[in-house]
Amino acid sequence: MDAPWPFDIRPLTPRLGAEVLGVTLAHGISDDLFAAIYRAFLRHQVLLFEPQDVPPATQVAFARRFGEVQVHVMNQYHAGGFPELYRLSNLDEHGRPTGKHPDKGTLAWHTDGSWSQVTGQATIIYGEVVPKVGGETHFCDMYGAYERLSPEWKARLANLRAVHNLDFSRTRRHGEDPLTEAQRRERPPVDHPIVRTHPETGRQCVYLGDHAEYIVGMPYDEGRALIEEVNAMIIHPDLTYEHCWTAGELLLWDNRCVLHKATAFDEAREGRVVRRCTVLGEVPH
Numbered sequence: 001m002d003a004p005w006p007f008d009i010r011p012l013t014p015r016l017g018a019e020v021l022g023v024t025l026a027h028g029i030s031d032d033l034f035a036a037i038y039r040a041f042l043r044h045q046v047l048l049f050e051p052q053d054v055p056p057a058t059q060v061a062f063a064r065r066f067g068e069v070q071v072h073v074m075n076q077y078h079a080g081g082f083p084e085l086y087r088l089s090n091l092d093e094h095g096r097p098t099g100k101h102p103d104k105g106t107l108a109w110h111t112d113g114s115w116s117q118v119t120g121q122a123t124i125i126y127g128e129v130v131p132k133v134g135g136e137t138h139f140c141d142m143y144g145a146y147e148r149l150s151p152e153w154k155a156r157l158a159n160l161r162a163v164h165n166l167d168f169s170r171t172r173r174h175g176e177d178p179l180t181e182a183q184r185r186e187r188p189p190v191d192h193p194i195v196r197t198h199p200e201t202g203r204q205c206v207y208l209g210d211h212a213e214y215i216v217g218m219p220y221d222e223g224r225a226l227i228e229e230v231n232a233m234i235i236h237p238d239l240t241y242e243h244c245w246t247a248g249e250l251l252l253w254d255n256r257c258v259l260h261k262a263t264a265f266d267e268a269r270e271g272r273v274v275r276r277c278t279v280l281g282e283v284p285h
């Protein structure tokens with residue numbers, strides 16, 4: 001029998017996601033409480049904390065409980081004083097919408113840090129300003145996506161490795177602001193298995209998404225077509241949780257076993273400011 005939860009917890013869908021109720025992050029998190037949060041994170045893959053004030057320092061301190069926090073190569077997004085925080089905003093210095101989407105790469109299904117040798121574990125995102133319509137964050141369960149593959153597809157993907165490349169995905173989705181030469185040099189492409197074993201739960205899941213460019217040992221175009229086909233095949237509405245934000249909420253998820261994306265919003269009329277940090281996990285196997 002599992003230990004009881006030291007907080008109220010409410011599933012967000014039958015399969016994926018849970019809301020943790022009654023936890024105030026700025027009050028500090030005891031070791032026992034953190035152990036329960038981590039257990040809930042492994043079980044539910046996506047956790048939501050109800051609206052509360054989470055100052056940047058609290059967010060970074062909470063992220064550090066999970067592990068080493070990534071300092072993102074795209075340093076134009078670093079939030080004041082905290083290189084671990086990556087701020088996405090469409091507001092100018094007067095708080096007016098600029099009409100520019102800060103990162104169109106977030107609009108396609110992906111997993112954070114798959115372009116790195118050591119990939120993302122948890123991503124923790126705090127909603128400072130959220131639009132009335134759109135700007136949602138959607139998640140899809142990749143354990144379930146793997147289970148749904150036919151035996152033929154499981155066999156076909158079993159030993160394939162995909163090359164993940166931030167430069168490719170960034171330029172493709174957000175070409176007006178590509179990586180600089182220095183950023184490109186710092187983040188050469190890396191390859192990871194398409195079917196990975198979660199290092200903590202031991203369960204298999206599909207590990208692909210929009211940063212995947214081509215397949216090791218396969219002609220480029222054939223690999224591209226296969227990636228597009230699999231990326232479409234692994235998204236199932238009933239394995240998906242669609243989060244519509246309320247300001248002050250904090251969401252965290254396990255990049256090793258979920259894909260996520262943001263949805264579009266009216267960048268010229270509405271504000272969206274979120275700050276995010278990603279905890280480093282491990283080299284996938």
Ligand SMILES: [Fe+2]
Pocket residue numbers: 106110111112260
């Ligand atoms: Fe992301």
